[in-house]
Amino acid sequence: MAKPLAALAVIATILLVAWLSFLITRYILEHWIIKIVRKTRTEWDDIMVKDKVFNALSHLVPLFILYNSCFFATPQLDKSLAEMAPEAAAGLQADFYFSLGPLLMKLVKVYFVFTFVYIAIRILNAVNHIYETRPYSHHRPIKGYIQLIQIVIFFLAAIIVIAILIGKDPSVLVAGLGAIAAVLMLVFKDTILGFVASIQLSANEMVKLGDWIEMPGHRADGTVLDITLTTVKVQNWDKTITTIPTYALVSESFINWKGMEESEGRRIKRSIFIDMYSIRFCTREMLEQFKKSDILRDYITEKEEEIRKHNKKKQIGEEDVLTGRRQTNIGVFRKYLELYLKSNPRINSKMTFIIRQLQPTEKGLPMEIYVFSKEKVWARYEKLQNDIFDHIFAVIPEFGLKIFQSPAGNDMRTAFQHSQLMPGNDLVGSK
DSSP states (O other): OHHHHHHHHHHHHHHHHHHHHHHHHHHHIIIIIHHHHHHSSOSHHHHHHHTTHHHHHTTHHHHHHHHHHHHHHHHHHHHHHHHTGGGSGGGHHHHHHHHHHHHHHHHHHHHHHHHHHHHHHHHHHHHHHHHHTSGGGGTSOOHHHHHHHHHHHHHHHHHHHHHHHHTOOHHHHHHHGGGGHHHHHHHTHHHHHHHHHHHHHHHTTOOOTTOEEEEGGGTEEEEEEEEOSSEEEEEETTSOEEEEETTHHHHSOOEETHHHHHSSOEEEEEEEEEOGGGOOBOOHHHHHHHTTSTTTHHHHHHHHHHHHHHHHHTTOOTTOTTTSOOOBHHHHHHHHHHHHHHTOTTBOTTSOOEEEEOOOBTTBEEEEEEEEESOOSHHHHHHHHHHHHHHHHHHGGGGTOOBOOOOOHHHHHHHHHHHHHSTTOOOSSOO
16 A cells, blocks of 8 residues: 555645645746836736736646656656556556556646636737727727637637547547537527628728717617627617627618718708798898898898899889799798808808708798708717707797797697687587
């Protein structure tokens, strides 16, 4: 029994030395090298500390000790165990001791694979975080590619570990994967689709981190926070988080407001419905009143002269309403909107600028304002839009126009009361 106990003591000593070497290496890296790194001005080494790359490297020293110890000690261990094998009962103990050396070597090799995977994953995460500090990273994120490489590493590591444990060549296992290729395609469907989609998104610059996207089908309307191999994370304006499959951004339509943010203005498109019963020709008194406005004075004067010359040329008198040209309150109002908005310094008149009438509807005549605001930030944009329409709603009666509004309950009640007060209207007591 002395020899097996001695063998086990050797194994325990090797493990103890490896464990102590790991603690010492980690202490040196954490207290010396990391302190040096934090004193440097560069940012990439700080990211490596944050992603625990140096902590992962601390596994290399115990790995080196274990591998070399097993390499040199295993033959001697097997020899000593073989000498005492005949003394083992029923041969079972001998079989156990004979397999102990190769088993230890297999475990060390597995530990080597795990250490390599652990270090590689940490380094890849650090590479991605270092890349994200660059200004161009928002346009071309590489997180999806990093995740794909990590998946490949895990997959290959699993094959190598299985090959080590069963004592087979890894190429034999890889060749056997053809039989389960369909199953793998099904399992990794989202990963494969996401990888192809991430390439298309990046190559075509369809979306990047920080973009405002809108995808009603997935209830997403907000800023892109993260783009991974399989998902895109969007923070909505109500601070909720929506997760969208990456391939959905390629297979389905979505709105990216990046063009608006990079342009010189944000669109204002809104209609005011005018009651068509309030549209009429301008009287002399109305025109004189309009001339008191600095915005309309020159326009009214020029328009009057233009109409006077036209009617004179055609020999049309002022009393000829059907044939002669005359100014209307809706036309003057439309011109007023144009001049008023052009005088606003926060409206970009160099971009599309249209004040137009749309097709009349049962709700009245839509007067559409289609302009662009220089204010693109949401709060300031909404404030500007509110200020503009507050003024328009207040000034409309000055042109003799009325805004169309569907009758409400109070309107119906007032109309009914007026109908009862009309002479000869007897709605009560009739039989």
